[in-house]
Amino acid sequence: MENKEKEISRTILAATQKPVVGEAGLTSAWRTEKPVINHEACIVVRKNKEVCHFCWMYCPEATIKKTIPVEIDYDYCKGCGICAYECPHNAILMVDESREISP
Ligand code: SF4
Ligand code: SF4
Structure with a gap:
């Protein structure tokens, strides 16, 4: 197989693989902001069924965790903010790592 074809195959494979928890180590150390879920605004809790979970899909x-309510494993969350960006109900807020807030 030509190098270009191998490169394309690797790219397609990487794009379709599902990430695994802890694959990149204890990524919580990278975080400067943490995602906090406002469960009252989360549609999964409001409807009490699996109707969204976009945050789970994009993390x-x-x-x-694809649960009701949604849970975040802060040992491995790296604080990228993708979950907050993708949440269609603005139920996830990124806050300073040092700040504790009640959603
Ligand atoms: S994306 Fe937002 S609304 Fe959807 S399950 Fe996650 S927190 Fe809830
Ligand atoms: S998508 Fe959200 S939960 Fe996942 S690593 Fe990024 S900030 Fe953490």
């Missing part, structure tokens, strides 16, 4: 570290 690149697989640290969001």
Whole structure:
């Protein structure tokens, strides 16, 4: 197989693989901001069924659990903010790592 074809195959494979929790180590150390879920605004809790879970689907570290309510494993969350960006109900807020807030 030509090098270019191998490169394309690797790219397609990487794009379709599901991430695994802890794959990149203890990524919580990278975080400067942490995602905090406002469960009252989360549609999964409001409807009490699996109607969204976009945050679970987009998290690149697989640290969001597809549960009701949604849970985040802060040992491996790297604070990238993708979950907050993708949440269609603005139910996730990125806050300073040092700040504790009640959603
Ligand atoms: S993306 Fe937002 S609304 Fe959807 S399950 Fe996650 S927190 Fe809830
Ligand atoms: S900020 Fe959200 S998307 Fe990023 S690693 Fe943490 S839980 Fe996953």
